[in-house]
Amino acid sequence: TFGWGAGGQLGHGAYAYELEARRVEALANRPVGAIAAGGRHTLALEGGPSGSGPASFGSSALMRDLGGLLATGAQVDCVLEAGRAGGRRLFVAHRAVLAARCPKLLPLMAFSTSRFCAAVDPASAALRLHWPSQAAAAAAVADPTSSTTASAAGGRLPPEAFAAALATGSYCCVRHVRAPIFALLLRWLYTGHIETTERLFLTQLAAAARSLWLPQLEAACEREARSLDDFSGVLTTARGQIGSKGPPAAGEG
Numbered sequence: 001t002f003g004w005g006a007g008g009q010l011g012h013g014a015y016a017y018e019l020e021a022r023r024v025e026a027l028a029n030r031p032v033g034a035i036a037a038g039g040r041h042t043l044a045l046e047g048g049p050s051g052s053g054p055a056s057f058g059s060s061a062l063m064r065d066l067g068g069l070l071a072t073g074a075q076v077d078c079v080l081e082a083g084r085a086g087g088r089r090l091f092v093a094h095r096a097v098l099a100a101r102c103p104k105l106l107p108l109m110a111f112s113t114s115r116f117c118a119a120v121d122p123a124s125a126a127l128r129l130h131w132p133s134q135a136a137a138a139a140a141v142a143d144p145t146s147s148t149t150a151s152a153a154g155g156r157l158p159p160e161a162f163a164a165a166l167a168t169g170s171y172c173c174v175r176h177v178r179a180p181i182f183a184l185l186l187r188w189l190y191t192g193h194i195e196t197t198e199r200l201f202l203t204q205l206a207a208a209a210r211s212l213w214l215p216q217l218e219a220a221c222e223r224e225a226r227s228l229d230d231f232s233g234v235l236t237t238a239r240g241q242i243g244s245k246g247p248p249a250a251g252e253g
Contacts, residue, residue, distance in 0.1 A: 036099035043096040067191040078170035082182035089179035101189040109172040177208045
């Protein structure tokens, strides 16, 4: 790393400027799977064992921590909008995580300016946030005199966190993906788990993964769909075997 290091973000253990790139010794011999950087941070995501499936994204502890980060809304710095017309919904997230897990969202964010997308109105954002806990926090932002607080929002997203995310100007439109499907996709980016067993949702989630260049998610959706087919086949066979025996004879249990 090199460049501006006043906040220690270069990882060399100092707070000085670096004019030439130097190896970050703290990461020597560590399997780094992805890197993201911003004006005041550098994130190196330590990868897990190679191969397909959730293990390739990192340890289960890391995925659990990232899932908690999304749930609490701590240090969110970007707003994402998914869906069309009356089905549009908002989400708040972290640019560093998105950059490491779904790089295609960053150029979408760059083009999501007022020229292409309507600006987010904090006064109406509470009605458009997908998750209820975030909606309660947004209501407190729109009306500071309201009694709605972070505790009323389930202790998840503090009002000031949502206000800060809007203030960054990091806004991304993903209009081609329905809001419920994007919610599943966002949860997968943070946790590595698919939180649905509905075939229709799996099909739409696989299509969204394909459009955002997420082949691992697409493959995971296909595996989940195949497992549903296998289970359905076993269930049909079992029902056929039970039906072929006919009703129990008199005196049988």
